[in-house]
Amino acid sequence: MKRLIDLCAATLLLTVLSPFILLTAILVRIKIGKPVFFRQQRPGLNGKPFVLYKFRTMTDAKDNNGVLLSDNLRLTGFGIFLRKYSLDEFPQLFNVIKGELSLVGPRPLLMDYLPLYSEEQAKRHDVRPGITGWSQVNGRNAITWEEKLQLDVWYVENHSLWLDCKIMMLTFMRVIRPVGINNANHATMPLFRGSEHHRDA
Secondary structure (H helix, E strand, O other): OHHHHHHHHHHHHHHHHHHHHHHHHHHHHHHOOOOOEEEEEEEOHHHOEEEEEEEOOEOOOEOOOOOEOOHHHHEOHHHHHHHHOOHHHOOHHHHHHOOOOEEEOOOOOOHHHHHHOOOOHHHHHHOOOEEEOOOOOOOOOOOOHHHHHHHHHHHHHHOOHHHHHHHHHHHHHHHHOOOOOOOOOOOOOOOOOOOHHHHHO
């Protein structure tokens, strides 16, 4: 049932929003440059890798040694606008149609984080990841990694159609009134280094 809802909803959203998505792509090309899309391998259901699509929000600016500058320095004003209103997430509707993402589920993080999760935290991969999720509507990037992963696991253990509907409604409210976009001193979140308990084990 959830997969059917995801497929129908993503197809409808892409159809209705296609002019707006095309306009956003054109503006990204003009204001930030090419490529328009940001592509990165992320872990999906059961940790299986897939390629995630987003609109690009950062430049490729490098220092004198050819090393990419920090995220804060490469994030453009237009990129901040896209992130603030989650407009950079629209290309992920294609991931939903392909069956790699759900509309609602734990956000797919980096492949490098897989060996850093505790056994409990790794449960976040027991369901298909989503464009939005329980941790996104309960703090987003303003909470700690421990809190974020705990919320993800709670969703896995309690997910239902009603909960998904609630998360979608809360997501719409967060888009209208954005909060928790940035973590202190970071464009989004600092890198996950593993929980203290897991590191000490």
